[in-house]
């Protein structure tokens with residue numbers, strides 16, 4: 001089990017010192033971006049909700065993938081997390097579209113039943129970042145949805161979001177991605193969901209390239225944006241962190257990005273670098289190499305104060321460039 005590390009803002013370093021249970025391996029510490037020091041923090045770190053971001057290397061073996069995810073979720077619960085985030089394709093990554101369709105299941109199938117039992121057993125919420133879902137129209141279309149499923153601590157499905165932007169790209173040096181070969185685009189965005197960590201806006205991976213989606217979720221009340229992903233080995237180093245930090249800064253939300261890492265089979269590898277970015281754009285937690293998890297505290301008082309100091313949403317000019325589509329309910 002590899003535990004990532006947390007770069008905490010000064011006021012949270014204390015909890016790190018006082019938190020012997022959190023084993024932080026000696027790692028090079030990133031230089032966190034300077035944060036405005038004028039913002040008082042009303043609550044100590046202890047009262048702030050803790051989230052866990054899990055990093056895995058999924059393969060075509062669903063049961064082995066479940067064992068790996070379950071170990072990380074149990075560790076997250078032991079460390080006191082109220083919500084654990086799993087990456088896109090946590091259930092499996094197949095060798096080709098035909099295998100993807102063959103291995104896919106409906107939301108009421110056996111595999112999701114195991115994950116709902118896990119959430120209930122551990123008593124924490126689970127963000128299942130990308131389930132290969134045989135939807136209601138499976139018989140007619142023979143295609144699936146890439147479905148982000150949010151479970152509460154009783155194992156109930158609280159929300160589902162089906163990836164609306166499909167990754168059909170050919171990047172030189174990276175395996176071609178043609179998600180539409182097996183997957184249908186989702187028909188709608190989901191309103192942000194209230195959770196013990198804050199209001200969560202659901203998205204998946206390639207969606208992060210479309211700021212309209214993240215701004216719409218933020219305008220609908222999201223405080224935490226999620227981008228569970230399986231980013232490619234070429235676009236990862238070039239775009240992953242820049243996009244996540246940009247989405248956090250422009251929406252003034254936390255961004256939580258659980259990622260696939262490493263070699264899934266002979267034809268595919270993912271970039272990893274799971275992380276949490278705070279509303280200032282600081283990377284406050286980051287996974288190391290390999291399967292593991294990292295932890296971050298969500299400080300909504302800090303988020304609200306930042307939005308008061310820097311009220312960009314009040315400064316928007318829809319008279320010049322319009323609003324973002326029809327508002328989410």
Ligand SMILES: O=C(O)CNC(=O)[C@H](CS)NC(=O)CCC(=O)C(=O)O
Pocket residue numbers: 088089092093094100130146166167177178179205206209229230231232235236239
């Ligand atoms: O394949 C599956 O089973 C699940 N779907 C994915 O992993 C998708 C399509 S291949 N991957 C991405 O969207 C990567 C995006 C990316 O790498 C970028 O935007 O640069």
